[in-house]
Amino acid sequence: MDTCLLAGEIxxxxxxxxxxxxxxxxxxxxxxxxxxxxxxxxPTCLIMSYRCMDKDYTRMIRTPSRTIDLHKVTLxxxxxxxxxxGKMTLAQAYRKLQEIDRKKPIYPWWLQNLAAGIxxxxxxxxxxxxxxxxxxxxxxxIIVNVSVYYLEAYLRVKIFTEFLAxxxxxxxxxxxxxxxxxxHLDLMxxxxxxxxxxxxxxxxxxxxxxxxxxxxxxxxxxxAVLTALSVAAATAIILSMAR
Numbered sequence: 001m002d003t004c005l006l007a008g009e010i011x012x013x014x015x016x017x018x019x020x021x022x023x024x025x026x027x028x029x030x031x032x033x034x035x036x037x038x039x040x041x042x043p044t045c046l047i048m049s050y051r052c053m054d055k056d057y058t059r060m061i062r063t064p065s066r067t068i069d070l071h072k073v074t075l076x077x078x079x080x081x082x083x084x085x086g087k088m089t090l091a092q093a094y095r096k097l098q099e100i101d102r103k104k105p106i107y108p109w110w111l112q113n114l115a116a117g118i119x120x121x122x123x124x125x126x127x128x129x130x131x132x133x134x135x136x137x138x139x140x141x142i143i144v145n146v147s148v149y150y151l152e153a154y155l156r157v158k159i160f161t162e163f164l165a166x167x168x169x170x171x172x173x174x175x176x177x178x179x180x181x182x183x184h185l186d187l188m189x190x191x192x193x194x195x196x197x198x199x200x201x202x203x204x205x206x207x208x209x210x211x212x213x214x215x216x217x218x219x220x221x222x223x224a225v226l227t228a229l230s231v232a233a234a235t236a237i238i239l240s241m242a243r
Contacts, residue, residue, distance in 0.1 A: 166234035
């Protein structure tokens with residue numbers, strides 16, 4: 001039970017799909033000899049049940065916080081395949097999952113922030129921005145990514161965290177636009193908000209819906225819509241100030 005729940009929890013809180021977490025938990029339980037295996041996963045909760053020696057066992061855990069680390073999802077899938085194929089014992093699988101759960105991100109935090117800024121600056125070139133717009137957008141994109149990380153420690157409501165991060169990034173490009181009026185404010189704002197765009201949430205929502213997990217798919221879709229609304233509200237405020 002501990003191994004199944006830990007595997008599903010790592011997948012769920014690191015950006016994996018809910019159906020992937022359910023399948024992984026069920027495969028591990030069946031490979032361990034459990035009968036009548038059932039797993040149910042939502043974006044914030046995992047439930048596992050099975051029968052062993054004429055007794056039913058059920059447990060539930062919650063996953064209130066989630067991030068994106070698809071490398072850990074890949075590692076959990078590898079552990080699951082090895083256990084199911086008999087290349088790893090249950091105790092070895094559990095210890096390996098604990099190591100994966102404690103593992104730090106494969107890329108350092110400063111590199112993730114820098115990548116977010118470069119992605120923001122590079123994107124606006126594709127939509128017609130000039131080279132003078134790139135550096136302010138890169139700086140603002142870094143501010144947005146850093147703000148989300150630190151604001152989450154104080155604000156437990158995700159939509160407020162994303163709204164404030166988007167507003168801070170928008171204010172940076174707005175102030176730079178006031179100093180240098182030749183810059184393109186609208187294009188810089190689009191690039192600045194890029195780190196907040198809910199691409200993975202939308203993708204997972206569609207994949208869950210196609211897999212038949214309607215509750216998880218709809219909830220992830222609503223989460224993506226709320227993120228988009230928070231970004232849109234911050235953008236509207238910045239553009240109204242510019243007018």
